[in-house]
Amino acid sequence: MASSMRIINGRVYDPTNNIDGEVKEICIKDGKIVESVADDATVIDAKGMVIMPGAVDIHCHIAGPKVNAARKLQPEDHRHDVHESTPFTRSGTGGTVPSTFTTGYRYATLGYTTAMEAAVTPIGARHTLEEFHDTPVIDKGFYVLLANNIFLQNLLRENRLEEFDQAVAWWVSSTKAYTVKLVNPGGDEPWKGKKNSNVADIDEKTDEELSPRQIIEAFIKSVHKQGFPHPPHIHCNNLGHSGNYITTLETMKTAGDMRAHLAHIQFHSYGGELGKNPTSKAAEIIEYINNHPNITCDVGQVMFGKATIMTADAPLAYVLKGHSKGKWVNADTECESGCGIVPFSYQEHIYMHTLQWAIGLELFLMSEDPWRVLLSTDHPNGGSFMSYPKLIKLLMDKSFRHEEMKRVNQKALDSCSLRDLEREYSLYEIAIITRAGPAKVLGLPNKGHLGVGADADITIYDEMEDKEMMFNAPRYVIKSGNSIIENHEFKNDFTGKLLHIVPEYDKKIEEIVQPFFESYYSIEFSNYAVDDSYLHDHEIIPTGQA
Amino acid sequence: MAEKIILIPGRSSKQGTSLNQGKLKDEYIAVTSTLEMNQDDMDRLKLVDGDEVRLINDVGETIVRCLGKKPEDLPHGTAFIPYGPPSSQLMASDTAGSGMPLSKHMEVEIEKISA
Amino acid sequence: MSENIKIVKNATCTFCGCVCDDMELHVDLDENRIVKTKKACVLGKAWFLEHTIEKDAHAAMIDGKKVSMEEAIEEAAQTLVKAKFPITYGLSDSTSEAQRQAVAISDIVKGNVDTTSSVCHGPTGMAFQGVGESTSTLGEVKNRADLVIYWGANPAESHPRHFGRYSVTAKGMFTPNGKKDRTVVIVDVRKTKSSPVADINIRPKIGKDFEILWALRALVKGKKVADDIEEQTGISLETLEDLVERMKNCRFGVFFFGMGLTMPRGRHFNTGALLALATDLNEFTHFVAKPLRGHGNVTGADNVVSWQTGYPFSVNFNRGYPRFNPGEFSTVDLLSKGEADAAMIIASDPASNFPKKAIEHLKSIPVISLDTKSTLTSKDAHVAFRVSTYGINTTGTVYRMDDVPITLNPAFDSPFPGDEEVLKGIKKRVQELMLARHNANGARGEAKVAAARIQE
Known part of the structure; x- marks a missing residue:
């Protein structure tokens, strides 16, 4: 299926290689970008079109135990949004938590070719990999939840830092994860063991x-020392609470000059008093990020409409249950994590929701370095990934943004600076926050660009005035050199591969982990690590190059 | 003389072990054809362990052997039977829109089969 | 018994939803059978010892006659493609890898897929969609639960190691003394082999579970209940109030509930009431609820069908996309209303445990069966595949009742193929046949268009 191809006459946006809209020929062979191809290569004439690398979602929730629970929970979310089969693609259902096949195909229809599932329990890794196998087209990886891991916390209590490093490496390796994820560190034990309480302060x-x-x-030190391609992916304490920006600033300061990625930072940029309406602290947060090149983040933009809260931060989900009054899932994972799920809806007339929407946009518009402030909606927590084209239009088109501002809670807008921000993102900057930036922050050398040697993951859009329309329907999508979408229609199916790391560790750590396991886990130690049969196609990204 | 009882089909460990041998084997058939009854009910119906009784409802009927249980362990007017082909004979197909046929607490008539 | 014995450690028993993965199996390699098990319960022991290779069985049969695997796969595929309303049912005693293939086949032939969930904890799945669920993995119960309530379940006979491994005598992080650190309550209409384990046995009147659960919800919220509650339910107000105090004041409480709630009148209302009660209790303390799932991988079936379609069971693809409607697309209903015109039954025996009317219709349509043993269903099947046993002969993934996935570590080879292999073969063939039909239709379509142009 993968043959050689030449794309001509298109305007290329490839920020990694400093190409900003030049007309340039792109050649593909054996799934990679190459210098040139033979004359008999298939030619795509991209005249009047925009060529970008396939987009990379650095933070989303698309597979694994919590996602599947959220799918099962919401038949009402699927019924109105069906996805029909074709003779070569599978059917499914959509909504904010689509079925696996639909997830893959819909990412592709937006020009996304890589997506990272942002929170998987170690014991749920096997499940996640099974779902990945049924998530077509895109390449994917996941971050493994380790901050509330009781065994690792015990090592820290006893100051056994050498063993801590080994154990982190063992856990990441044995689950086939991409990096470590920290969610509300320290919050699980009060939740599970102290009558649903939570930790309130970083200290x-x-x-x-x-x-x-x-x-x-x-974790920051350990990952730094081991040279993972992507630093700890951090969901700070106090998500969603008024006044939490202090915690966020303190979390960033904790990194010193080491790398740290702050997830969905919009949800962590609130001023005000706990229990009262928040205010925007986007300026304070973005100022710190602008001045600290070691910090990266994805925004976690809120988009109005239906969303699904799904998080390892169980106390937060319980708080939101109190607001939504609807159904709620709590799911505790032994020794590893908590989890909460709440169907949710962001509404323009509500102060809090408008402020969240505005803070996300403020962060984007005040960012001085698009390479480090990346596009996400924390799908489906802030809204579906299907709303990315609209978000891009909000960033690129200030008149559209001002129109939208008329429809929202004005009191919330009064309390922030969004009305005064006139910036418009360029196509080049959009290519950074959706492609080159996430690939760089993830440490994926072959993604997010169109230089020779890169994976031939390519999106070709018709250039249009309406950017939402443009980004909603690429004319061509090429994945690993395979033509997936041609003239807006699916032409081929493709499985995609797993992206993971295999940090080295001293085998002796297993002897230290095992007795804990035998006492406190409910499955056998030897049945815990995920074997290679779950990999299907995969690529190991090297570690140790810090 | 027929009398109404509430039938509770359910799992038992014997039903579980015998189905591993095969559902067409004698033991499974014997296990799923054994009706546990309240001893007082059995006395009243002049039944002793091993007697054959006919269970009948609108759906169908089946013949099983009865076995007494202490009255305090199984309420009056109820009987227990391990899931299997005999209990299926009495199961109505209406699921009340749930997919689940009424599989427990089924009203049936019981009558002794005269030897 | 020969001397040629292999010992398999940490093998997994897939008989019930406990999915114990600490089995030691002694395999006689000359005779190809398990001769001894360690740690297995009475059910597990029967599972391992009785799953021998039946040498006189045929891997593939059509209408009772031995055929080649290719012929059987061709006939199975043709049967599914020719049918107007082919249904797939069963799946709970199979690996999730095989389940994925089975759902794919249903999608490709635009049929219907349903699992044994619909006659097991299907009503729990429906209740889950309505109210959600506070739940946990079983290790968390072992480590933390100080109040364990079984409702309408008899684990001593259905899940014999549940008490010891996870919930009663198991010793964990905050329950170092096992049973001494817990209070165990059993709610059941009859005395069962589980009853002696309980500190408190509650024996309500038959069919009053919903009323009791609703009364408990009221009491938890500080509301009054009817004066005649004891008369109605057989349980005194005093007993209910005592239970409420225990539930509100425990550190980590858990409900395990069985088919005593899902199968009688009330079905998903019963389970919904229990899930809602567990949710309510989280206002006071940490409380979770778990269905005691039956078959080894019924939880995997729910998961696979959910991730591929968005719905857990009773899914129909007639329109080219998944629709969910228990009562309409559930197998008991499809069969007893006479709607299905072909059925693929995987690792299940509806001919012996479905309602009579459903069985009658099943017997009137072509059936494709995949089973490890001869059953009433396979005996009359049009195409019958004899398959190897998951966990004993084939590897794959199984989801424990708490959604924890475990990889199977098989003991010995079987001459029969696994479900996944057979289903992959059928899938490949139905895909070819459907594509050919699509192209043929397409060609006809174009020809029609051409004809219209000529007429113009």
Whole structure:
């Protein structure tokens, strides 16, 4: 299926290689971008079109135990949004939590060719990999939840840092993950063991011994030392709470000058008093990020309409249950994590929701370095990935943005600076925040660009005035050199591959982990690590190049 | 003389072990044809362990052997039977829109089969 | 018994939803059978010891006659493609890899897929869609639960190691003394082999579970219940109030519930009431609820059908996309209303445990069966595949009742293929046949268009 191809006459946006809209020929052979191809290569004439690398979603929730629970929970979300089969593609259902096949195909229809599932319990890794196998077209990887891992916390309490590094490497390796994910560090034990309470401060020691800050610091140092391609992916404490920007700033400071990625930072940029309406602290947060090149983030933009809250931050989901009054899922994973799921809807007339929407846009518009402030909606928490084209239009088109501002809660707008921000993103900048930037932050050398040697993941859009329309329907999508979409129609199916890392560790760590396992887990140690049969196509990204 | 009872089909460990041998084997057939009854009910119906009884409802009928249980362990007017082909004979197909046929607490008539 | 014995450690028993993965199996390699098990319960032991290779069985048969695998796959595929309303049912005693193939086949032939969930905890799945669920993995119960309530379940006979491994005598992080650190309550209409384990046995009147659960919800929220509650339910107000105090004041409470709630009148209303009660209790403490799932991989079936279609069971593809409607697309209903015109039954025996009317219709249509043993369903099947046993002969993934996935570590080879292999073969063939039909239709379509142009 993968043959050689030549794309001519299109305007190329390839920020990694400093190409900003030049007409340039792109050649593809054996799934890679090459210098040139033979004359008999298939030719795509991209005259009047825009060529970009396939987009990369650095933070979304698309596969695994919590996603599947959210799917099962919401038949009402699927019924109105069906996805028909073709003779060569599978059917499915959509909504904010689409079925696996639909997830893959719909990412492709937006020009996305890589997506990273942002929160998987180690014990749920096998499940996630099975779903990935049924998630077509895109390449994918996942971040493994380790911050509330009781065994790792015990090592930190005992200051056994050498073993901590080994154990982190063992866990990442044995689950076939891409990096470590920290969610509300220290918050699980109060939730599960202390009658649904939570940790309130980054320096609070819930058990007299260990604070969230100590956990965060330990992971940042360990991952730095081991040279993972992507740093710890951090969901800070106090998500969604008024006044949480202090916690966020403190979390960033904890990194010192080491790399850290802050997930869905919009949800962590609130001023005001706990329990009262928040204010925007986007300016304070973005200023810190602008001045600290070691920090990267994805925004976690809120988009109005239906969403699904799904998070390892179980106390947060419980708080939101109180607002939504609807159904709620809590799911505790032994020794590893909590989880909460709440169907949700963001509404223009609500102060809080408008402020969240505005803060996300403020962060984008005040960012001085698009390479480090990346596009996400924390799908489906802030809204579906299907709303990315609209988000791009909000960023590129200030008159559209101002029109939209007329429809929202004005009191919320009064309290932030969004009305005063006149910036418009260029196509080049959009290519950075959706392609080149996430690939760079993830440490994926063959993604997010169109230089020789890159994976031939390519999107070709008709250039249009209406950017939402443009980004909603690429004319061509090429994945690993395979023509998936031609003239807006699916032409081929494709499985995609797993992206993961295999950090080295000293085998002796298994002897230390095993007794804990035998006492406190409910499955056998030897049945825990995920074997290679779950990989299907995969690529190991090297570690140790920090 | 027929009398109404509430039938509770369910799992038992014997039903579980015998189905591993095969559902067409004698043991499974014997296990799923054994009706546990309240001993007082059995006395009243002049039944002893091993007697054959006919269970009848609108759906169908089946013949099983009865076995007494202490009255305090199984409420009056109820009987237990391991899931299997005999209990299926009495199961109505209406699921009330749920997909699940009424599979427990089925009203049936019981009558002794005279030897 | 020969001397040629292989020992398999940490093998997994897939008989019930406990999916114990700590089995030691002694395999006689000359005789190709398991001769001894360690740690297995009475059900597990029967599972392992009785799944021998039946040498006189044929891997593939059409209408009771031995055929080649290719012939059987061709006939199965043709049967599914020719049918107007082909249904697939069963799946719970199979690996998730095989389940993925089975759902794919249903999608490709635009048929119907349903699992044994619909006659098991299907009503729990429906209740889940309505109210959600607070739940946990079983290790969390072992480590933390100090109040364990079984409702309408008899694990001593259905899940014999549940008490010891996960919930009663199991010793965990915050329950170092096992049973001494817990209070166990059993709610059941009859005395069962589980009853002696309980500190408190509650024996309500038959068919009053919903009323009791609703009364408990009221009491938890500080509301009054009817004065005649005891008369109605057989349980005194005092007992209910005592239970409420225990539930509100425990550290980590758990409900395990069985088909005593899903199968009688009330079905998903019963389970919904219980899930809602567990949710309500989280206002006071940490409380979870778990259905005691039956078959080894019924939880995997729910998961696979959900991730591929968005719905857990009773899914129909007639329109080219998934639709969910228990009562309409559930197998008992499709069969008893006489709608299905071909059925593929995988690892299940509806001919012995479905309602009589459904069985009658099943017997009137062509059936494709995949089973490890001869059953009433396979005996009359048009195409019958004898397959190897998951966990004993074939590897793959199984989801425990708490959604924890486990990889199977098989003991010995079988001459029969696994479900996945057979289903992959059928899938490949139905895909070819459907594509050919599509192209033929397309060609006809174009020809029609051409004809119209000429007429113009």
